[in-house]
Structure formats: structure tokens, C-alpha cells
Amino acid sequence: xxxxxxxxxxxxxxxxxxxxxxxxxxxxxxxxxxxxxxxxxxxxxxxxxxxxxxxxxxxxxxxxxxxxxxxxxxxxxxxxxxxxxxxxxxxxxxxxxxxxxxxxxxxxxxxxxxxxxxxxxxxxxxxxxxxxxxxxxxxxxxxxxxxxxxxxxxxxxxxxxxxxxxxxxxxxxxxxxxxxxxxxxxxxxxxxxxxxxxxxxxxxxxxxxxxxxxxxxxxxxxxxxxxxxxxxxxxxxxxxxxxxxxxxxxxxxxxxxxxxxxxxxxxxxxxxxxxxxxxxxxxxxxxxxxxxxxxxxxxxxxxxxxxxxxxxxxxxxxxxxxxxxxxxxxxxxxxxxxxxxxxxxxxxxxxxxxxxxxxxxxxxxxxxxxxxxxxxxxxxxxxxxxxxxxxxxxxxxxxxxxxxxxxxxxxxxxxxxxxxxxxxxxxxxxxxxxxxxxxxxxxxxxxxxxxxxxxxxxxxxxxxxxxxxxxxxxxxxxxxxxxxxxxxxxxxxxx
Numbered sequence: 001x002x003x004x005x006x007x008x009x010x011x012x013x014x015x016x017x018x019x020x021x022x023x024x025x026x027x028x029x030x031x032x033x034x035x036x037x038x039x040x041x042x043x044x045x046x047x048x049x050x051x052x053x054x055x056x057x058x059x060x061x062x063x064x065x066x067x068x069x070x071x072x073x074x075x076x077x078x079x080x081x082x083x084x085x086x087x088x089x090x091x092x093x094x095x096x097x098x099x100x101x102x103x104x105x106x107x108x109x110x111x112x113x114x115x116x117x118x119x120x121x122x123x124x125x126x127x128x129x130x131x132x133x134x135x136x137x138x139x140x141x142x143x144x145x146x147x148x149x150x151x152x153x154x155x156x157x158x159x160x161x162x163x164x165x166x167x168x169x170x171x172x173x174x175x176x177x178x179x180x181x182x183x184x185x186x187x188x189x190x191x192x193x194x195x196x197x198x199x200x201x202x203x204x205x206x207x208x209x210x211x212x213x214x215x216x217x218x219x220x221x222x223x224x225x226x227x228x229x230x231x232x233x234x235x236x237x238x239x240x241x242x243x244x245x246x247x248x249x250x251x252x253x254x255x256x257x258x259x260x261x262x263x264x265x266x267x268x269x270x271x272x273x274x275x276x277x278x279x280x281x282x283x284x285x286x287x288x289x290x291x292x293x294x295x296x297x298x299x300x301x302x303x304x305x306x307x308x309x310x311x312x313x314x315x316x317x318x319x320x321x322x323x324x325x326x327x328x329x330x331x332x333x334x335x336x337x338x339x340x341x342x343x344x345x346x347x348x349x350x351x352x353x354x355x356x357x358x359x360x361x362x363x364x365x366x367x368x369x370x371x372x373x374x375x376x377x378x379x380x381x382x383x384x385x386x387x388x389x390x391x392x393x394x395x396x397x398x399x400x401x402x403x404x405x406x407x408x409x410x411x412x413x414x415x416x417x418x419x420x421x422x423x424x425x426x427x428x429x430x431x432x433x434x435x436x437x438x439x440x441x442x443x444x445x446x447x448x449x450x451x452x453x454x455x456x457x458x459x460x461x462x463x464x465x466x467x468x469x470x471x472x473x474x475x476x477x478x479x480x481x482x483x484x485x486x487x488x489x490x491x492x493x494x495x
Contacts, residue, residue: 011198013172016312017082017304017347025172025196033204036164036193040135043189044162048132052107055158059103062185067096073177077145080171082304082311083268091147094427098147098445099154101429106158109447110454119490123466130454132160133211139202139225140175141216142168142314143271143369147426151433151444152214152237153178156453157192164210166195166202168217170314203228210234212453216273218367219393219438237442237452239434241367242273242395245388246422247408248289249381249401250282253420257400258292260422261373264398266300266351269310270371271318273439274396274416274423277368279375280384286377290337293375294353297338302348302371310371312347322349322370329354329363329374339372359387367393381408389413395435398422415439 009027014020028036047055066073070092077088110130117124136156140149145167156163167175172194179194186192195201199221206213206228212235215225219240229236246264248257264276281289302310313319323344330336336343339352352372357363364374378384381401385408388397397414398421399405409417415435416425425431432448434440443449468482469475 011169011196013080013170015079015082016170016314016316022079023173023176025176027197028166028195028201028204030200030204030207033164033195033201033208036190036195037135037137037205037208037210039190040162040164040193043191044132044134044160046189047157047162047186047191048160052111052158055160056103056106058186059099059154059158062182063096063099063103065181065185066092066099069181070096073146073174076173076177077171078311080173081142081145081314083314084308084311087268087311088146091144094147095150095154097427098150098429102154102158102450105447106450109450110159117460120486121460121466123462123464125461125463127459127461129457129459130159130451131457133453133455134161135210136161136163136453137205137208137210137213138163138165139205139213139215139217140165140167140171141273142170143268143273145171145174146178148216148239148273149175150178151449152216152453153192155444155449156214159450159453161211161453162190163192164195164205164208165192166197166205169196169198172196206234207232212237214442214444214452215239219440222440237434237444238440239273239442239444240395240438240440241369241393242275242435242439243277243365243367243391243393244274244396244398244414245278245280245384245391245412246276246398247381247384247388247400247412248279248281248285249384249399249404249408250284251402252282252285252400253402254285254288255292256420258289258296260398260400261293261375262296262300262351264422265373266297266310266371269302269313269349270322271314271369272423274426276373276398276422278364278388279373280378280387281375282381282384283377283379286375290353290355290375293373294337297351297353297373300351300371302350304348310351313349313370316347318369319344319346319349321366322368322372325363325366325368325370326352326354326372329357329361332358332361334358334361334363334374344370359390365391384408385411392438393435394437395439396423396425413437415443 074088115126334357343350405419432443433445434443
């Protein structure tokens with residue numbers, strides 16, 4: 001008898017700056033996915049039984065490994081995304097900080113809590129707690145391959161779930177590194193597993209019967225994820241794209257606002273979901289802001305050498321989108337004060353600052369995901385808020401203002417706003433992270449992020465027999481009359 005071996009399909013992870021092969025990974029099949037989820041079911045039972053203290057101890061152990069080998073992880077990120085090593089380290093640092101917070105606070109957020117039973121049910125003791133869902137599927141992005149998926153992974157783990165992780169096909173090595181180091185900290189069961197491959201592998205994860213699917217990526221792919229998960233009524237968390245706005249009021253610190261605009265718009269080569277893409281500036285400070293922004297933007301250069309401040313465009317298909325957005329803006333009357341059509345190369349895009357761009361152009365309406373900024377003059381902040389909110393996206397936003405910062409922040413239709421800083425909300429572990437509209441729904445980070453991977457469990461325990469029994473067929477007319485009188489006393493008063 002001869003044995004026929006099936007050849008495993010593989011794919012290469014490439015350095016986007018050099019096209020050098022960084023690693024080779026299997027394309028996991030639907031059967032592979034089903035097996036991983038089955039293993040996760042068994043692992044979940046053990047992991048959940050450890051309780052908050054046991055899980056916290058192991059997460060802290062993993063956090064220590066990531067911290068000690070942070071430079072190694074940053075190098076993997078650099079190799080697969082092309083971003084500078086120092087920017088990759090920022091991801092690692094933020095992920096470590098979130099891991100530390102979630103390990104310390106999971107019990108406090110999710111553990112049993114007393115709730116008031118009310119006068120009508122005064123004989124009951126009411127409690128609520130948040131129980132793990134079971135197995136969580138996570139589909140991660142390539143632009144921040146450590147920080148972004150870890151916002152789902154560590155929160156799901158701390159809540160007591162097992163996790164099956166499918167990183168982007170552009171950054172499988174980062175996923176492999178995370179899963180292997182977790183296995184060093186938690187060797188007993190495959191609590192955190194890796195799947196690699198393309199869209200079909202992700203679709204298989206959606207159909208696999210996981211208890212929730214957390215996805216980060218484009219709105220278009222998010223819709224496909226939702227449709228696929230709907231087949232099995234699998235709940236989803238979607239963190240999609242953004243077209244984030246920055247508002248500059250007349251009393252703003254102009255130098256700080258310009259610095260924030262350039263860093264928020266061009267760090268990571270503009271490949272940031274919560275990065276700045278649109279800027280609305282009060283007419284009284286418009287000229288000064290534009291001049292300072294142009295000055296700073298001219299000092300930023302994309303390249304693969306150590307002196308370059310931003311790296312390549314990780315996903316080659318994005319180059320055409322960036323090129324088309326810049327061309328459309330200029331064809332419709334916009335001006336490039338920095339960069340322009342020639343800024344888009346074969347792998348790198350140099351910073352581009354555009355002004356006088358019509359609001360209905362694709363450079364203003366659609367996510368560019370490149371190192372570009374559009375700057376528009378407004379007569380006041382009411383106009384700025386109106387234009388900022390005129391978007392199908394609603395992820396992050398930024399306000400620079402001394403007097404009206406908080407007021408303007410509250411008026412912006414976005415999940416998060418930074419006042420007099422940029423993207424600062426992402427680095428604060430206690431704050432929820434997520435958007436509205438085409439930017440998705442659900443939240444990671446903070447107490448909301450922990451609860452996202454749990455189900456609320458309500459328990460009512462009778463402490464003594466009630467003076468008025470409602471849940472019985474032996475209830476009398478006298479009882480009904482007493483209840484009616486009591487509810488009138490409690491709630492029937494005219495105000």
C-alpha cells in the first residue's frame with residue numbers, strides 16, 4: 001500500500017521595501033480551522049477554570065517575555081511592514097501596557113457585583129457578573145500588527161476565553177511570534193493559536209462556530225465578515241477604516257497643532273486607521289497653520305534607510321488608491337504645497353499636503369491610507385464640526401483649542417477624540433476604542449473591551465419569602481390590589 005501525501009499550499013511574507021522573502025507560511029484550510037477551534041474549545045475549559053488570578057499570573061508572565069524581547073518583535077514588525085524599528089517599538093510598548101492593565105483589572109470589571117433589587121423585589125439579592133463566551137476568533141490587520149490585534153487578544157484572554165488568531169497575510173510572522181511566546185508562558189494547553197492564509201482562511205474562521213469574531217480592516221471586508229458570520233449567528237466586533245478630522249480653533253497652539261497634523265497624518269506612512277486625513281482650520285489662523293505644516297512636512301522623508309522617518313506602503317494595491325486621490329484632488333482645483341502626483345513611487349510615497357480640495361472629492365470623502373493631508377479653511381468651528389461630521393466614517397478625531405476643546409470634542413461624530421494631542425486615546429488602557437458608521441461598531445480596550453468578550457449573567461436569589469407573592473397562581477385579588485396601591489405610591493405621583 002502506498003501513502004499519498006498532500007502538498008501543503010504555502011505563501012511568502014515579503015519585506016515591502018525590498019521584496020525580500022521574510023518567511024513562508026501554510027495556507028490553512030477549512031479543516032485546519034475546524035481542528036484549531038476544536039482544540040480551543042478544550043483549552044478554554046482549562047483556561048477559564050484558572051480564574052482571574054491564574055490567568056493574570058500567566059498574562060503577566062507573557063507580558064514579561066514580550067517586554068524583554070521587545071526589540072526582537074519590533075524587528076519582525078519592521079521586516080514585514082517596512083515601518084521604522086522605532087515606530088514598531090511604540091506598538092510593542094503600547095501592547096505591553098494594555099496587557100498589564102487588563103491582567104490587573106479583569107476581576108474588578110467582570111467579577112460579581114451587587115445590584116439594587118428595588119422595593120417591589122426587596123426580598124431578592126441581585127447580582128451580575130460577566131462570563132467568558134468561549135472561543136474568540138480574531139482577524140488582525142497589517143498596519144499595526146501587534147498593537148491592534150492585541151487589543152482584542154489580551155482582553156479576550158483576560159476575560160477567560162481561548163483565542164484563534166488569523167493575522168493579515170502581510171504580517172504572519174508577527175502572529176507567529178506572539179503565539180509562540182504565549183506558548184512559552186502558557187505551555188499546558190493551546191489557549192492561543194495561529195492560523196495563516198488568505199481571505200478563505202478568514203471566512204472559514206467566521207463559519208467555524210467561534211463564539212465571537214473580532215475583525216480589523218476595511219469597511220468592505222467588514223461587510224463580508226458580517227455576512228459570513230450571520231450564517232451561524234456569530235456576533236462580530238468590527239473596527240473598520242476612518243477618515244479622521246483634525247480641527248484647529250483660532251486660539252489653538254499652532255505649532256503643536258501642525259506638528260500633530262503631520263505626525264498624525266504621516267507616521268506609519270499614513271497607514272493608520274485613526275490617523276489624521278482631513279484638517280479644518282479657523283480662517284484667522286489658517287495661513288500660519290499651513291505655513292508651519294508645510295515646514296514640518298518637508299522634513300519628513302519616506303525610505304528604507306535609517307534616516308528615513310517613514311517606510312514603504314505595505315500593501316502594493318494601496319499605491320494606486322493614493323495616486324488616484326492625489327490626482328483627483330488636483331484635477332478638481334486643489335494644490336499640492338508639499339508632494340503631489342510625483343510623490344507616489346513604486347514602493348514609497350512622500351508626504352503630500354493638499355489645500356483647496358473640494359469637499360466632495362475622493363481625497364476628502366474616501367480613506368486614503370497614505371501620507372497625505374487635506375487642509376481646508378473654515379469661518380468658524382461650527383462649520384468645522386459640520387464638515388468633519390459629513391462623513392460615512394466616524395473612528396477618531398482631534399481638536400486643538402484652548403477654550404472650546406471639550407465642547408468641540410463632544411460634538412464630533414466619532415468614537416474617540418483627542419484634545420490638544422493626537423491619537424492619545426489609543427494609548428490609554430482605560431478608554432474604549434472603536435467607531436461608528438463605516439468605521440464599525442463594538443469596542444476594544446478598557447472595561448468596555450473586557451465586557452465585549454463576555455456575556456452578562458444576571459442572578460436573583462431569594463433571601464426571604466416576600467410579603468406580597470407575585471409569581472404564583474395562588475395570588476389573590478387582595479394581593480393584586482396591594483400591588484396596584486404600592487406601584488401607585490411609588491410611581492404615580494404627579495410632578
